[in-house]
Amino acid sequence: MQELHDAPLAPLTTFRLGGPADRLVTATSDDEVIAAVREADDSGTPLLLIGGGSNLVVGDKGFAGTALVVATRGFTLDGTLLELAAGEVWSDAVARTVEAGLAGVECLAGIPGSAGATPIQNVGAYGQEVSSTITEVVAYDRTTRERVTLTNEQCAFSYRHSRFKADPERYVVLRVRYRLEDAGGLSAPLKYAETARALGVEPGDRVPLDAARDTVLKLRAGKGMVLDPEDHDTWSAGSFFTNPILTDTAFAAFHARVRERLGDGVLPPAYPAGEGHTKTSAAWLIDKAGFAKGYGTGPARISTKHTLALTNRGAATTEDLLALAREVVAGVHEAFGVTLVNEPVTVGVSL
Ligand code: EPU
Numbered sequence: 001m002q003e004l005h006d007a008p009l010a011p012l013t014t015f016r017l018g019g020p021a022d023r024l025v026t027a028t029s030d031d032e033v034i035a036a037v038r039e040a041d042d043s044g045t046p047l048l049l050i051g052g053g054s055n056l057v058v059g060d061k062g063f064a065g066t067a068l069v070v071a072t073r074g075f076t077l078d079g080t081l082l083e084l085a086a087g088e089v090w091s092d093a094v095a096r097t098v099e100a101g102l103a104g105v106e107c108l109a110g111i112p113g114s115a116g117a118t119p120i121q122n123v124g125a126y127g128q129e130v131s132s133t134i135t136e137v138v139a140y141d142r143t144t145r146e147r148v149t150l151t152n153e154q155c156a157f158s159y160r161h162s163r164f165k166a167d168p169e170r171y172v173v174l175r176v177r178y179r180l181e182d183a184g185g186l187s188a189p190l191k192y193a194e195t196a197r198a199l200g201v202e203p204g205d206r207v208p209l210d211a212a213r214d215t216v217l218k219l220r221a222g223k224g225m226v227l228d229p230e231d232h233d234t235w236s237a238g239s240f241f242t243n244p245i246l247t248d249t250a251f252a253a254f255h256a257r258v259r260e261r262l263g264d265g266v267l268p269p270a271y272p273a274g275e276g277h278t279k280t281s282a283a284w285l286i287d288k289a290g291f292a293k294g295y296g297t298g299p300a301r302i303s304t305k306h307t308l309a310l311t312n313r314g315a316a317t318t319e320d321l322l323a324l325a326r327e328v329v330a331g332v333h334e335a336f337g338v339t340l341v342n343e344p345v346t347v348g349v350s351l
Contacts, residue, residue, distance in 0.1 A: 026071050084178070
């Protein structure tokens with residue numbers, strides 16, 4: 001197990017932001033992960049788990065405790081069953097499933113971060129969510145101090161949420177198992193209209209797996225959502241806010257605000273989100289509240305390609321980023337009465 005002291009955390013995050021950790025430990029096996037977690041828990045030391053660092057906002061003061069980098073590796077295919085170690089790079093694993101001719105995660109190509117993070121926020125994009133393919137999650141339970149295997153149902157998945165996110169101090173994900181589909185080299189039926197359109201097919205159609213993956217990668221890149229170390233426009237955590245899910249009553253009030261502000265002809269995006277609920281678009285709200293793509297003059301700005309990605313133009317501090325995020329939340333609230341909630345995890349700071 002590698003151990004460093006007073007180690008900078010910024011290089012471990014896609015934002016490239018945040019101060020140092022008192023102690024930084026890198027674990028390369030499940031047993032090492034468990035040993036490091038137990039040691040921290042036994043001594044009452046705060047613990048910060050780091051995977052790909054793509055959904056993490058670390059405060060400028062850093063982290064007073066042990067930061068544990070989960071760097072385990074393991075990609076095992078048994079028929080259509082895939083098991084990934086938590087530390088596997090997610091987008092590489094997706095590429096390998098496509099190469100193996102298996103469907104189910106091809107639209108999740110290009111998402112930064114590690115496999116172990118996918119169940120935590122039920123990673124989703126372009127019509128696929130890992131909750132549809134995950135069968136089991138093997139985790140270390142810090143309460144019972146045992147290794148546990150949780151079924152899909154026990155993970156309590158919903159939009160960008162799970163049991164792991166609801167109880168963030170309890171589980172450390174070690175392995176994730178997915179059931180893929182052998183559709184003879186074809187993708188799963190395409191659910192996202194934008195993807196189907198880009199491929200010239202109808203939603204519900206299947207296309208060759210690599211065509212699905214390539215199209216998603218192109219769409220993501222067009223929105224600044226594929227990480228490029230050379231391009232500050234991608235130094236982000238992907239979507240900074242989740243898409244708000246409103247009760248039908250709250251949606252009606254929101255729609256009234258939209259009419260008042262933007263005129264009768266403007267319809268806010270609305271997607272069904274379960275009985276009595278409607279999901280709207282955070283990117284749209286931000287745009288219409290007056291924060292256009294590229295908004296900002298400081299070192300933290302809105303991406304020039306998508307209003308939902310806040311970016312570090314290279315010289316930002318976490319406080320710069322948070323000031324921008326707070327400005328956006330306040331502006332959207334004032335314009336439409338809707339409160340945006342951040343998607344990335346914040347460490348030592350809050351919005
Ligand atoms: N829009 C704007 N301005 C923009 C961009 C988008 O007004 O600058 C509006 C448009 O009306 C557009 C709508 O927002 O139709 C939705 O945009 P998009 O299709 O890009 O999807 P999104 O809801 O903004 C979500 C996920 C992304 C995922 C895409 C594609 C969340 C929080 N975000 O974005 O996930 O890649 O759908 O499925 O659910 C992430 O979570 O980090 C992430 C990148």
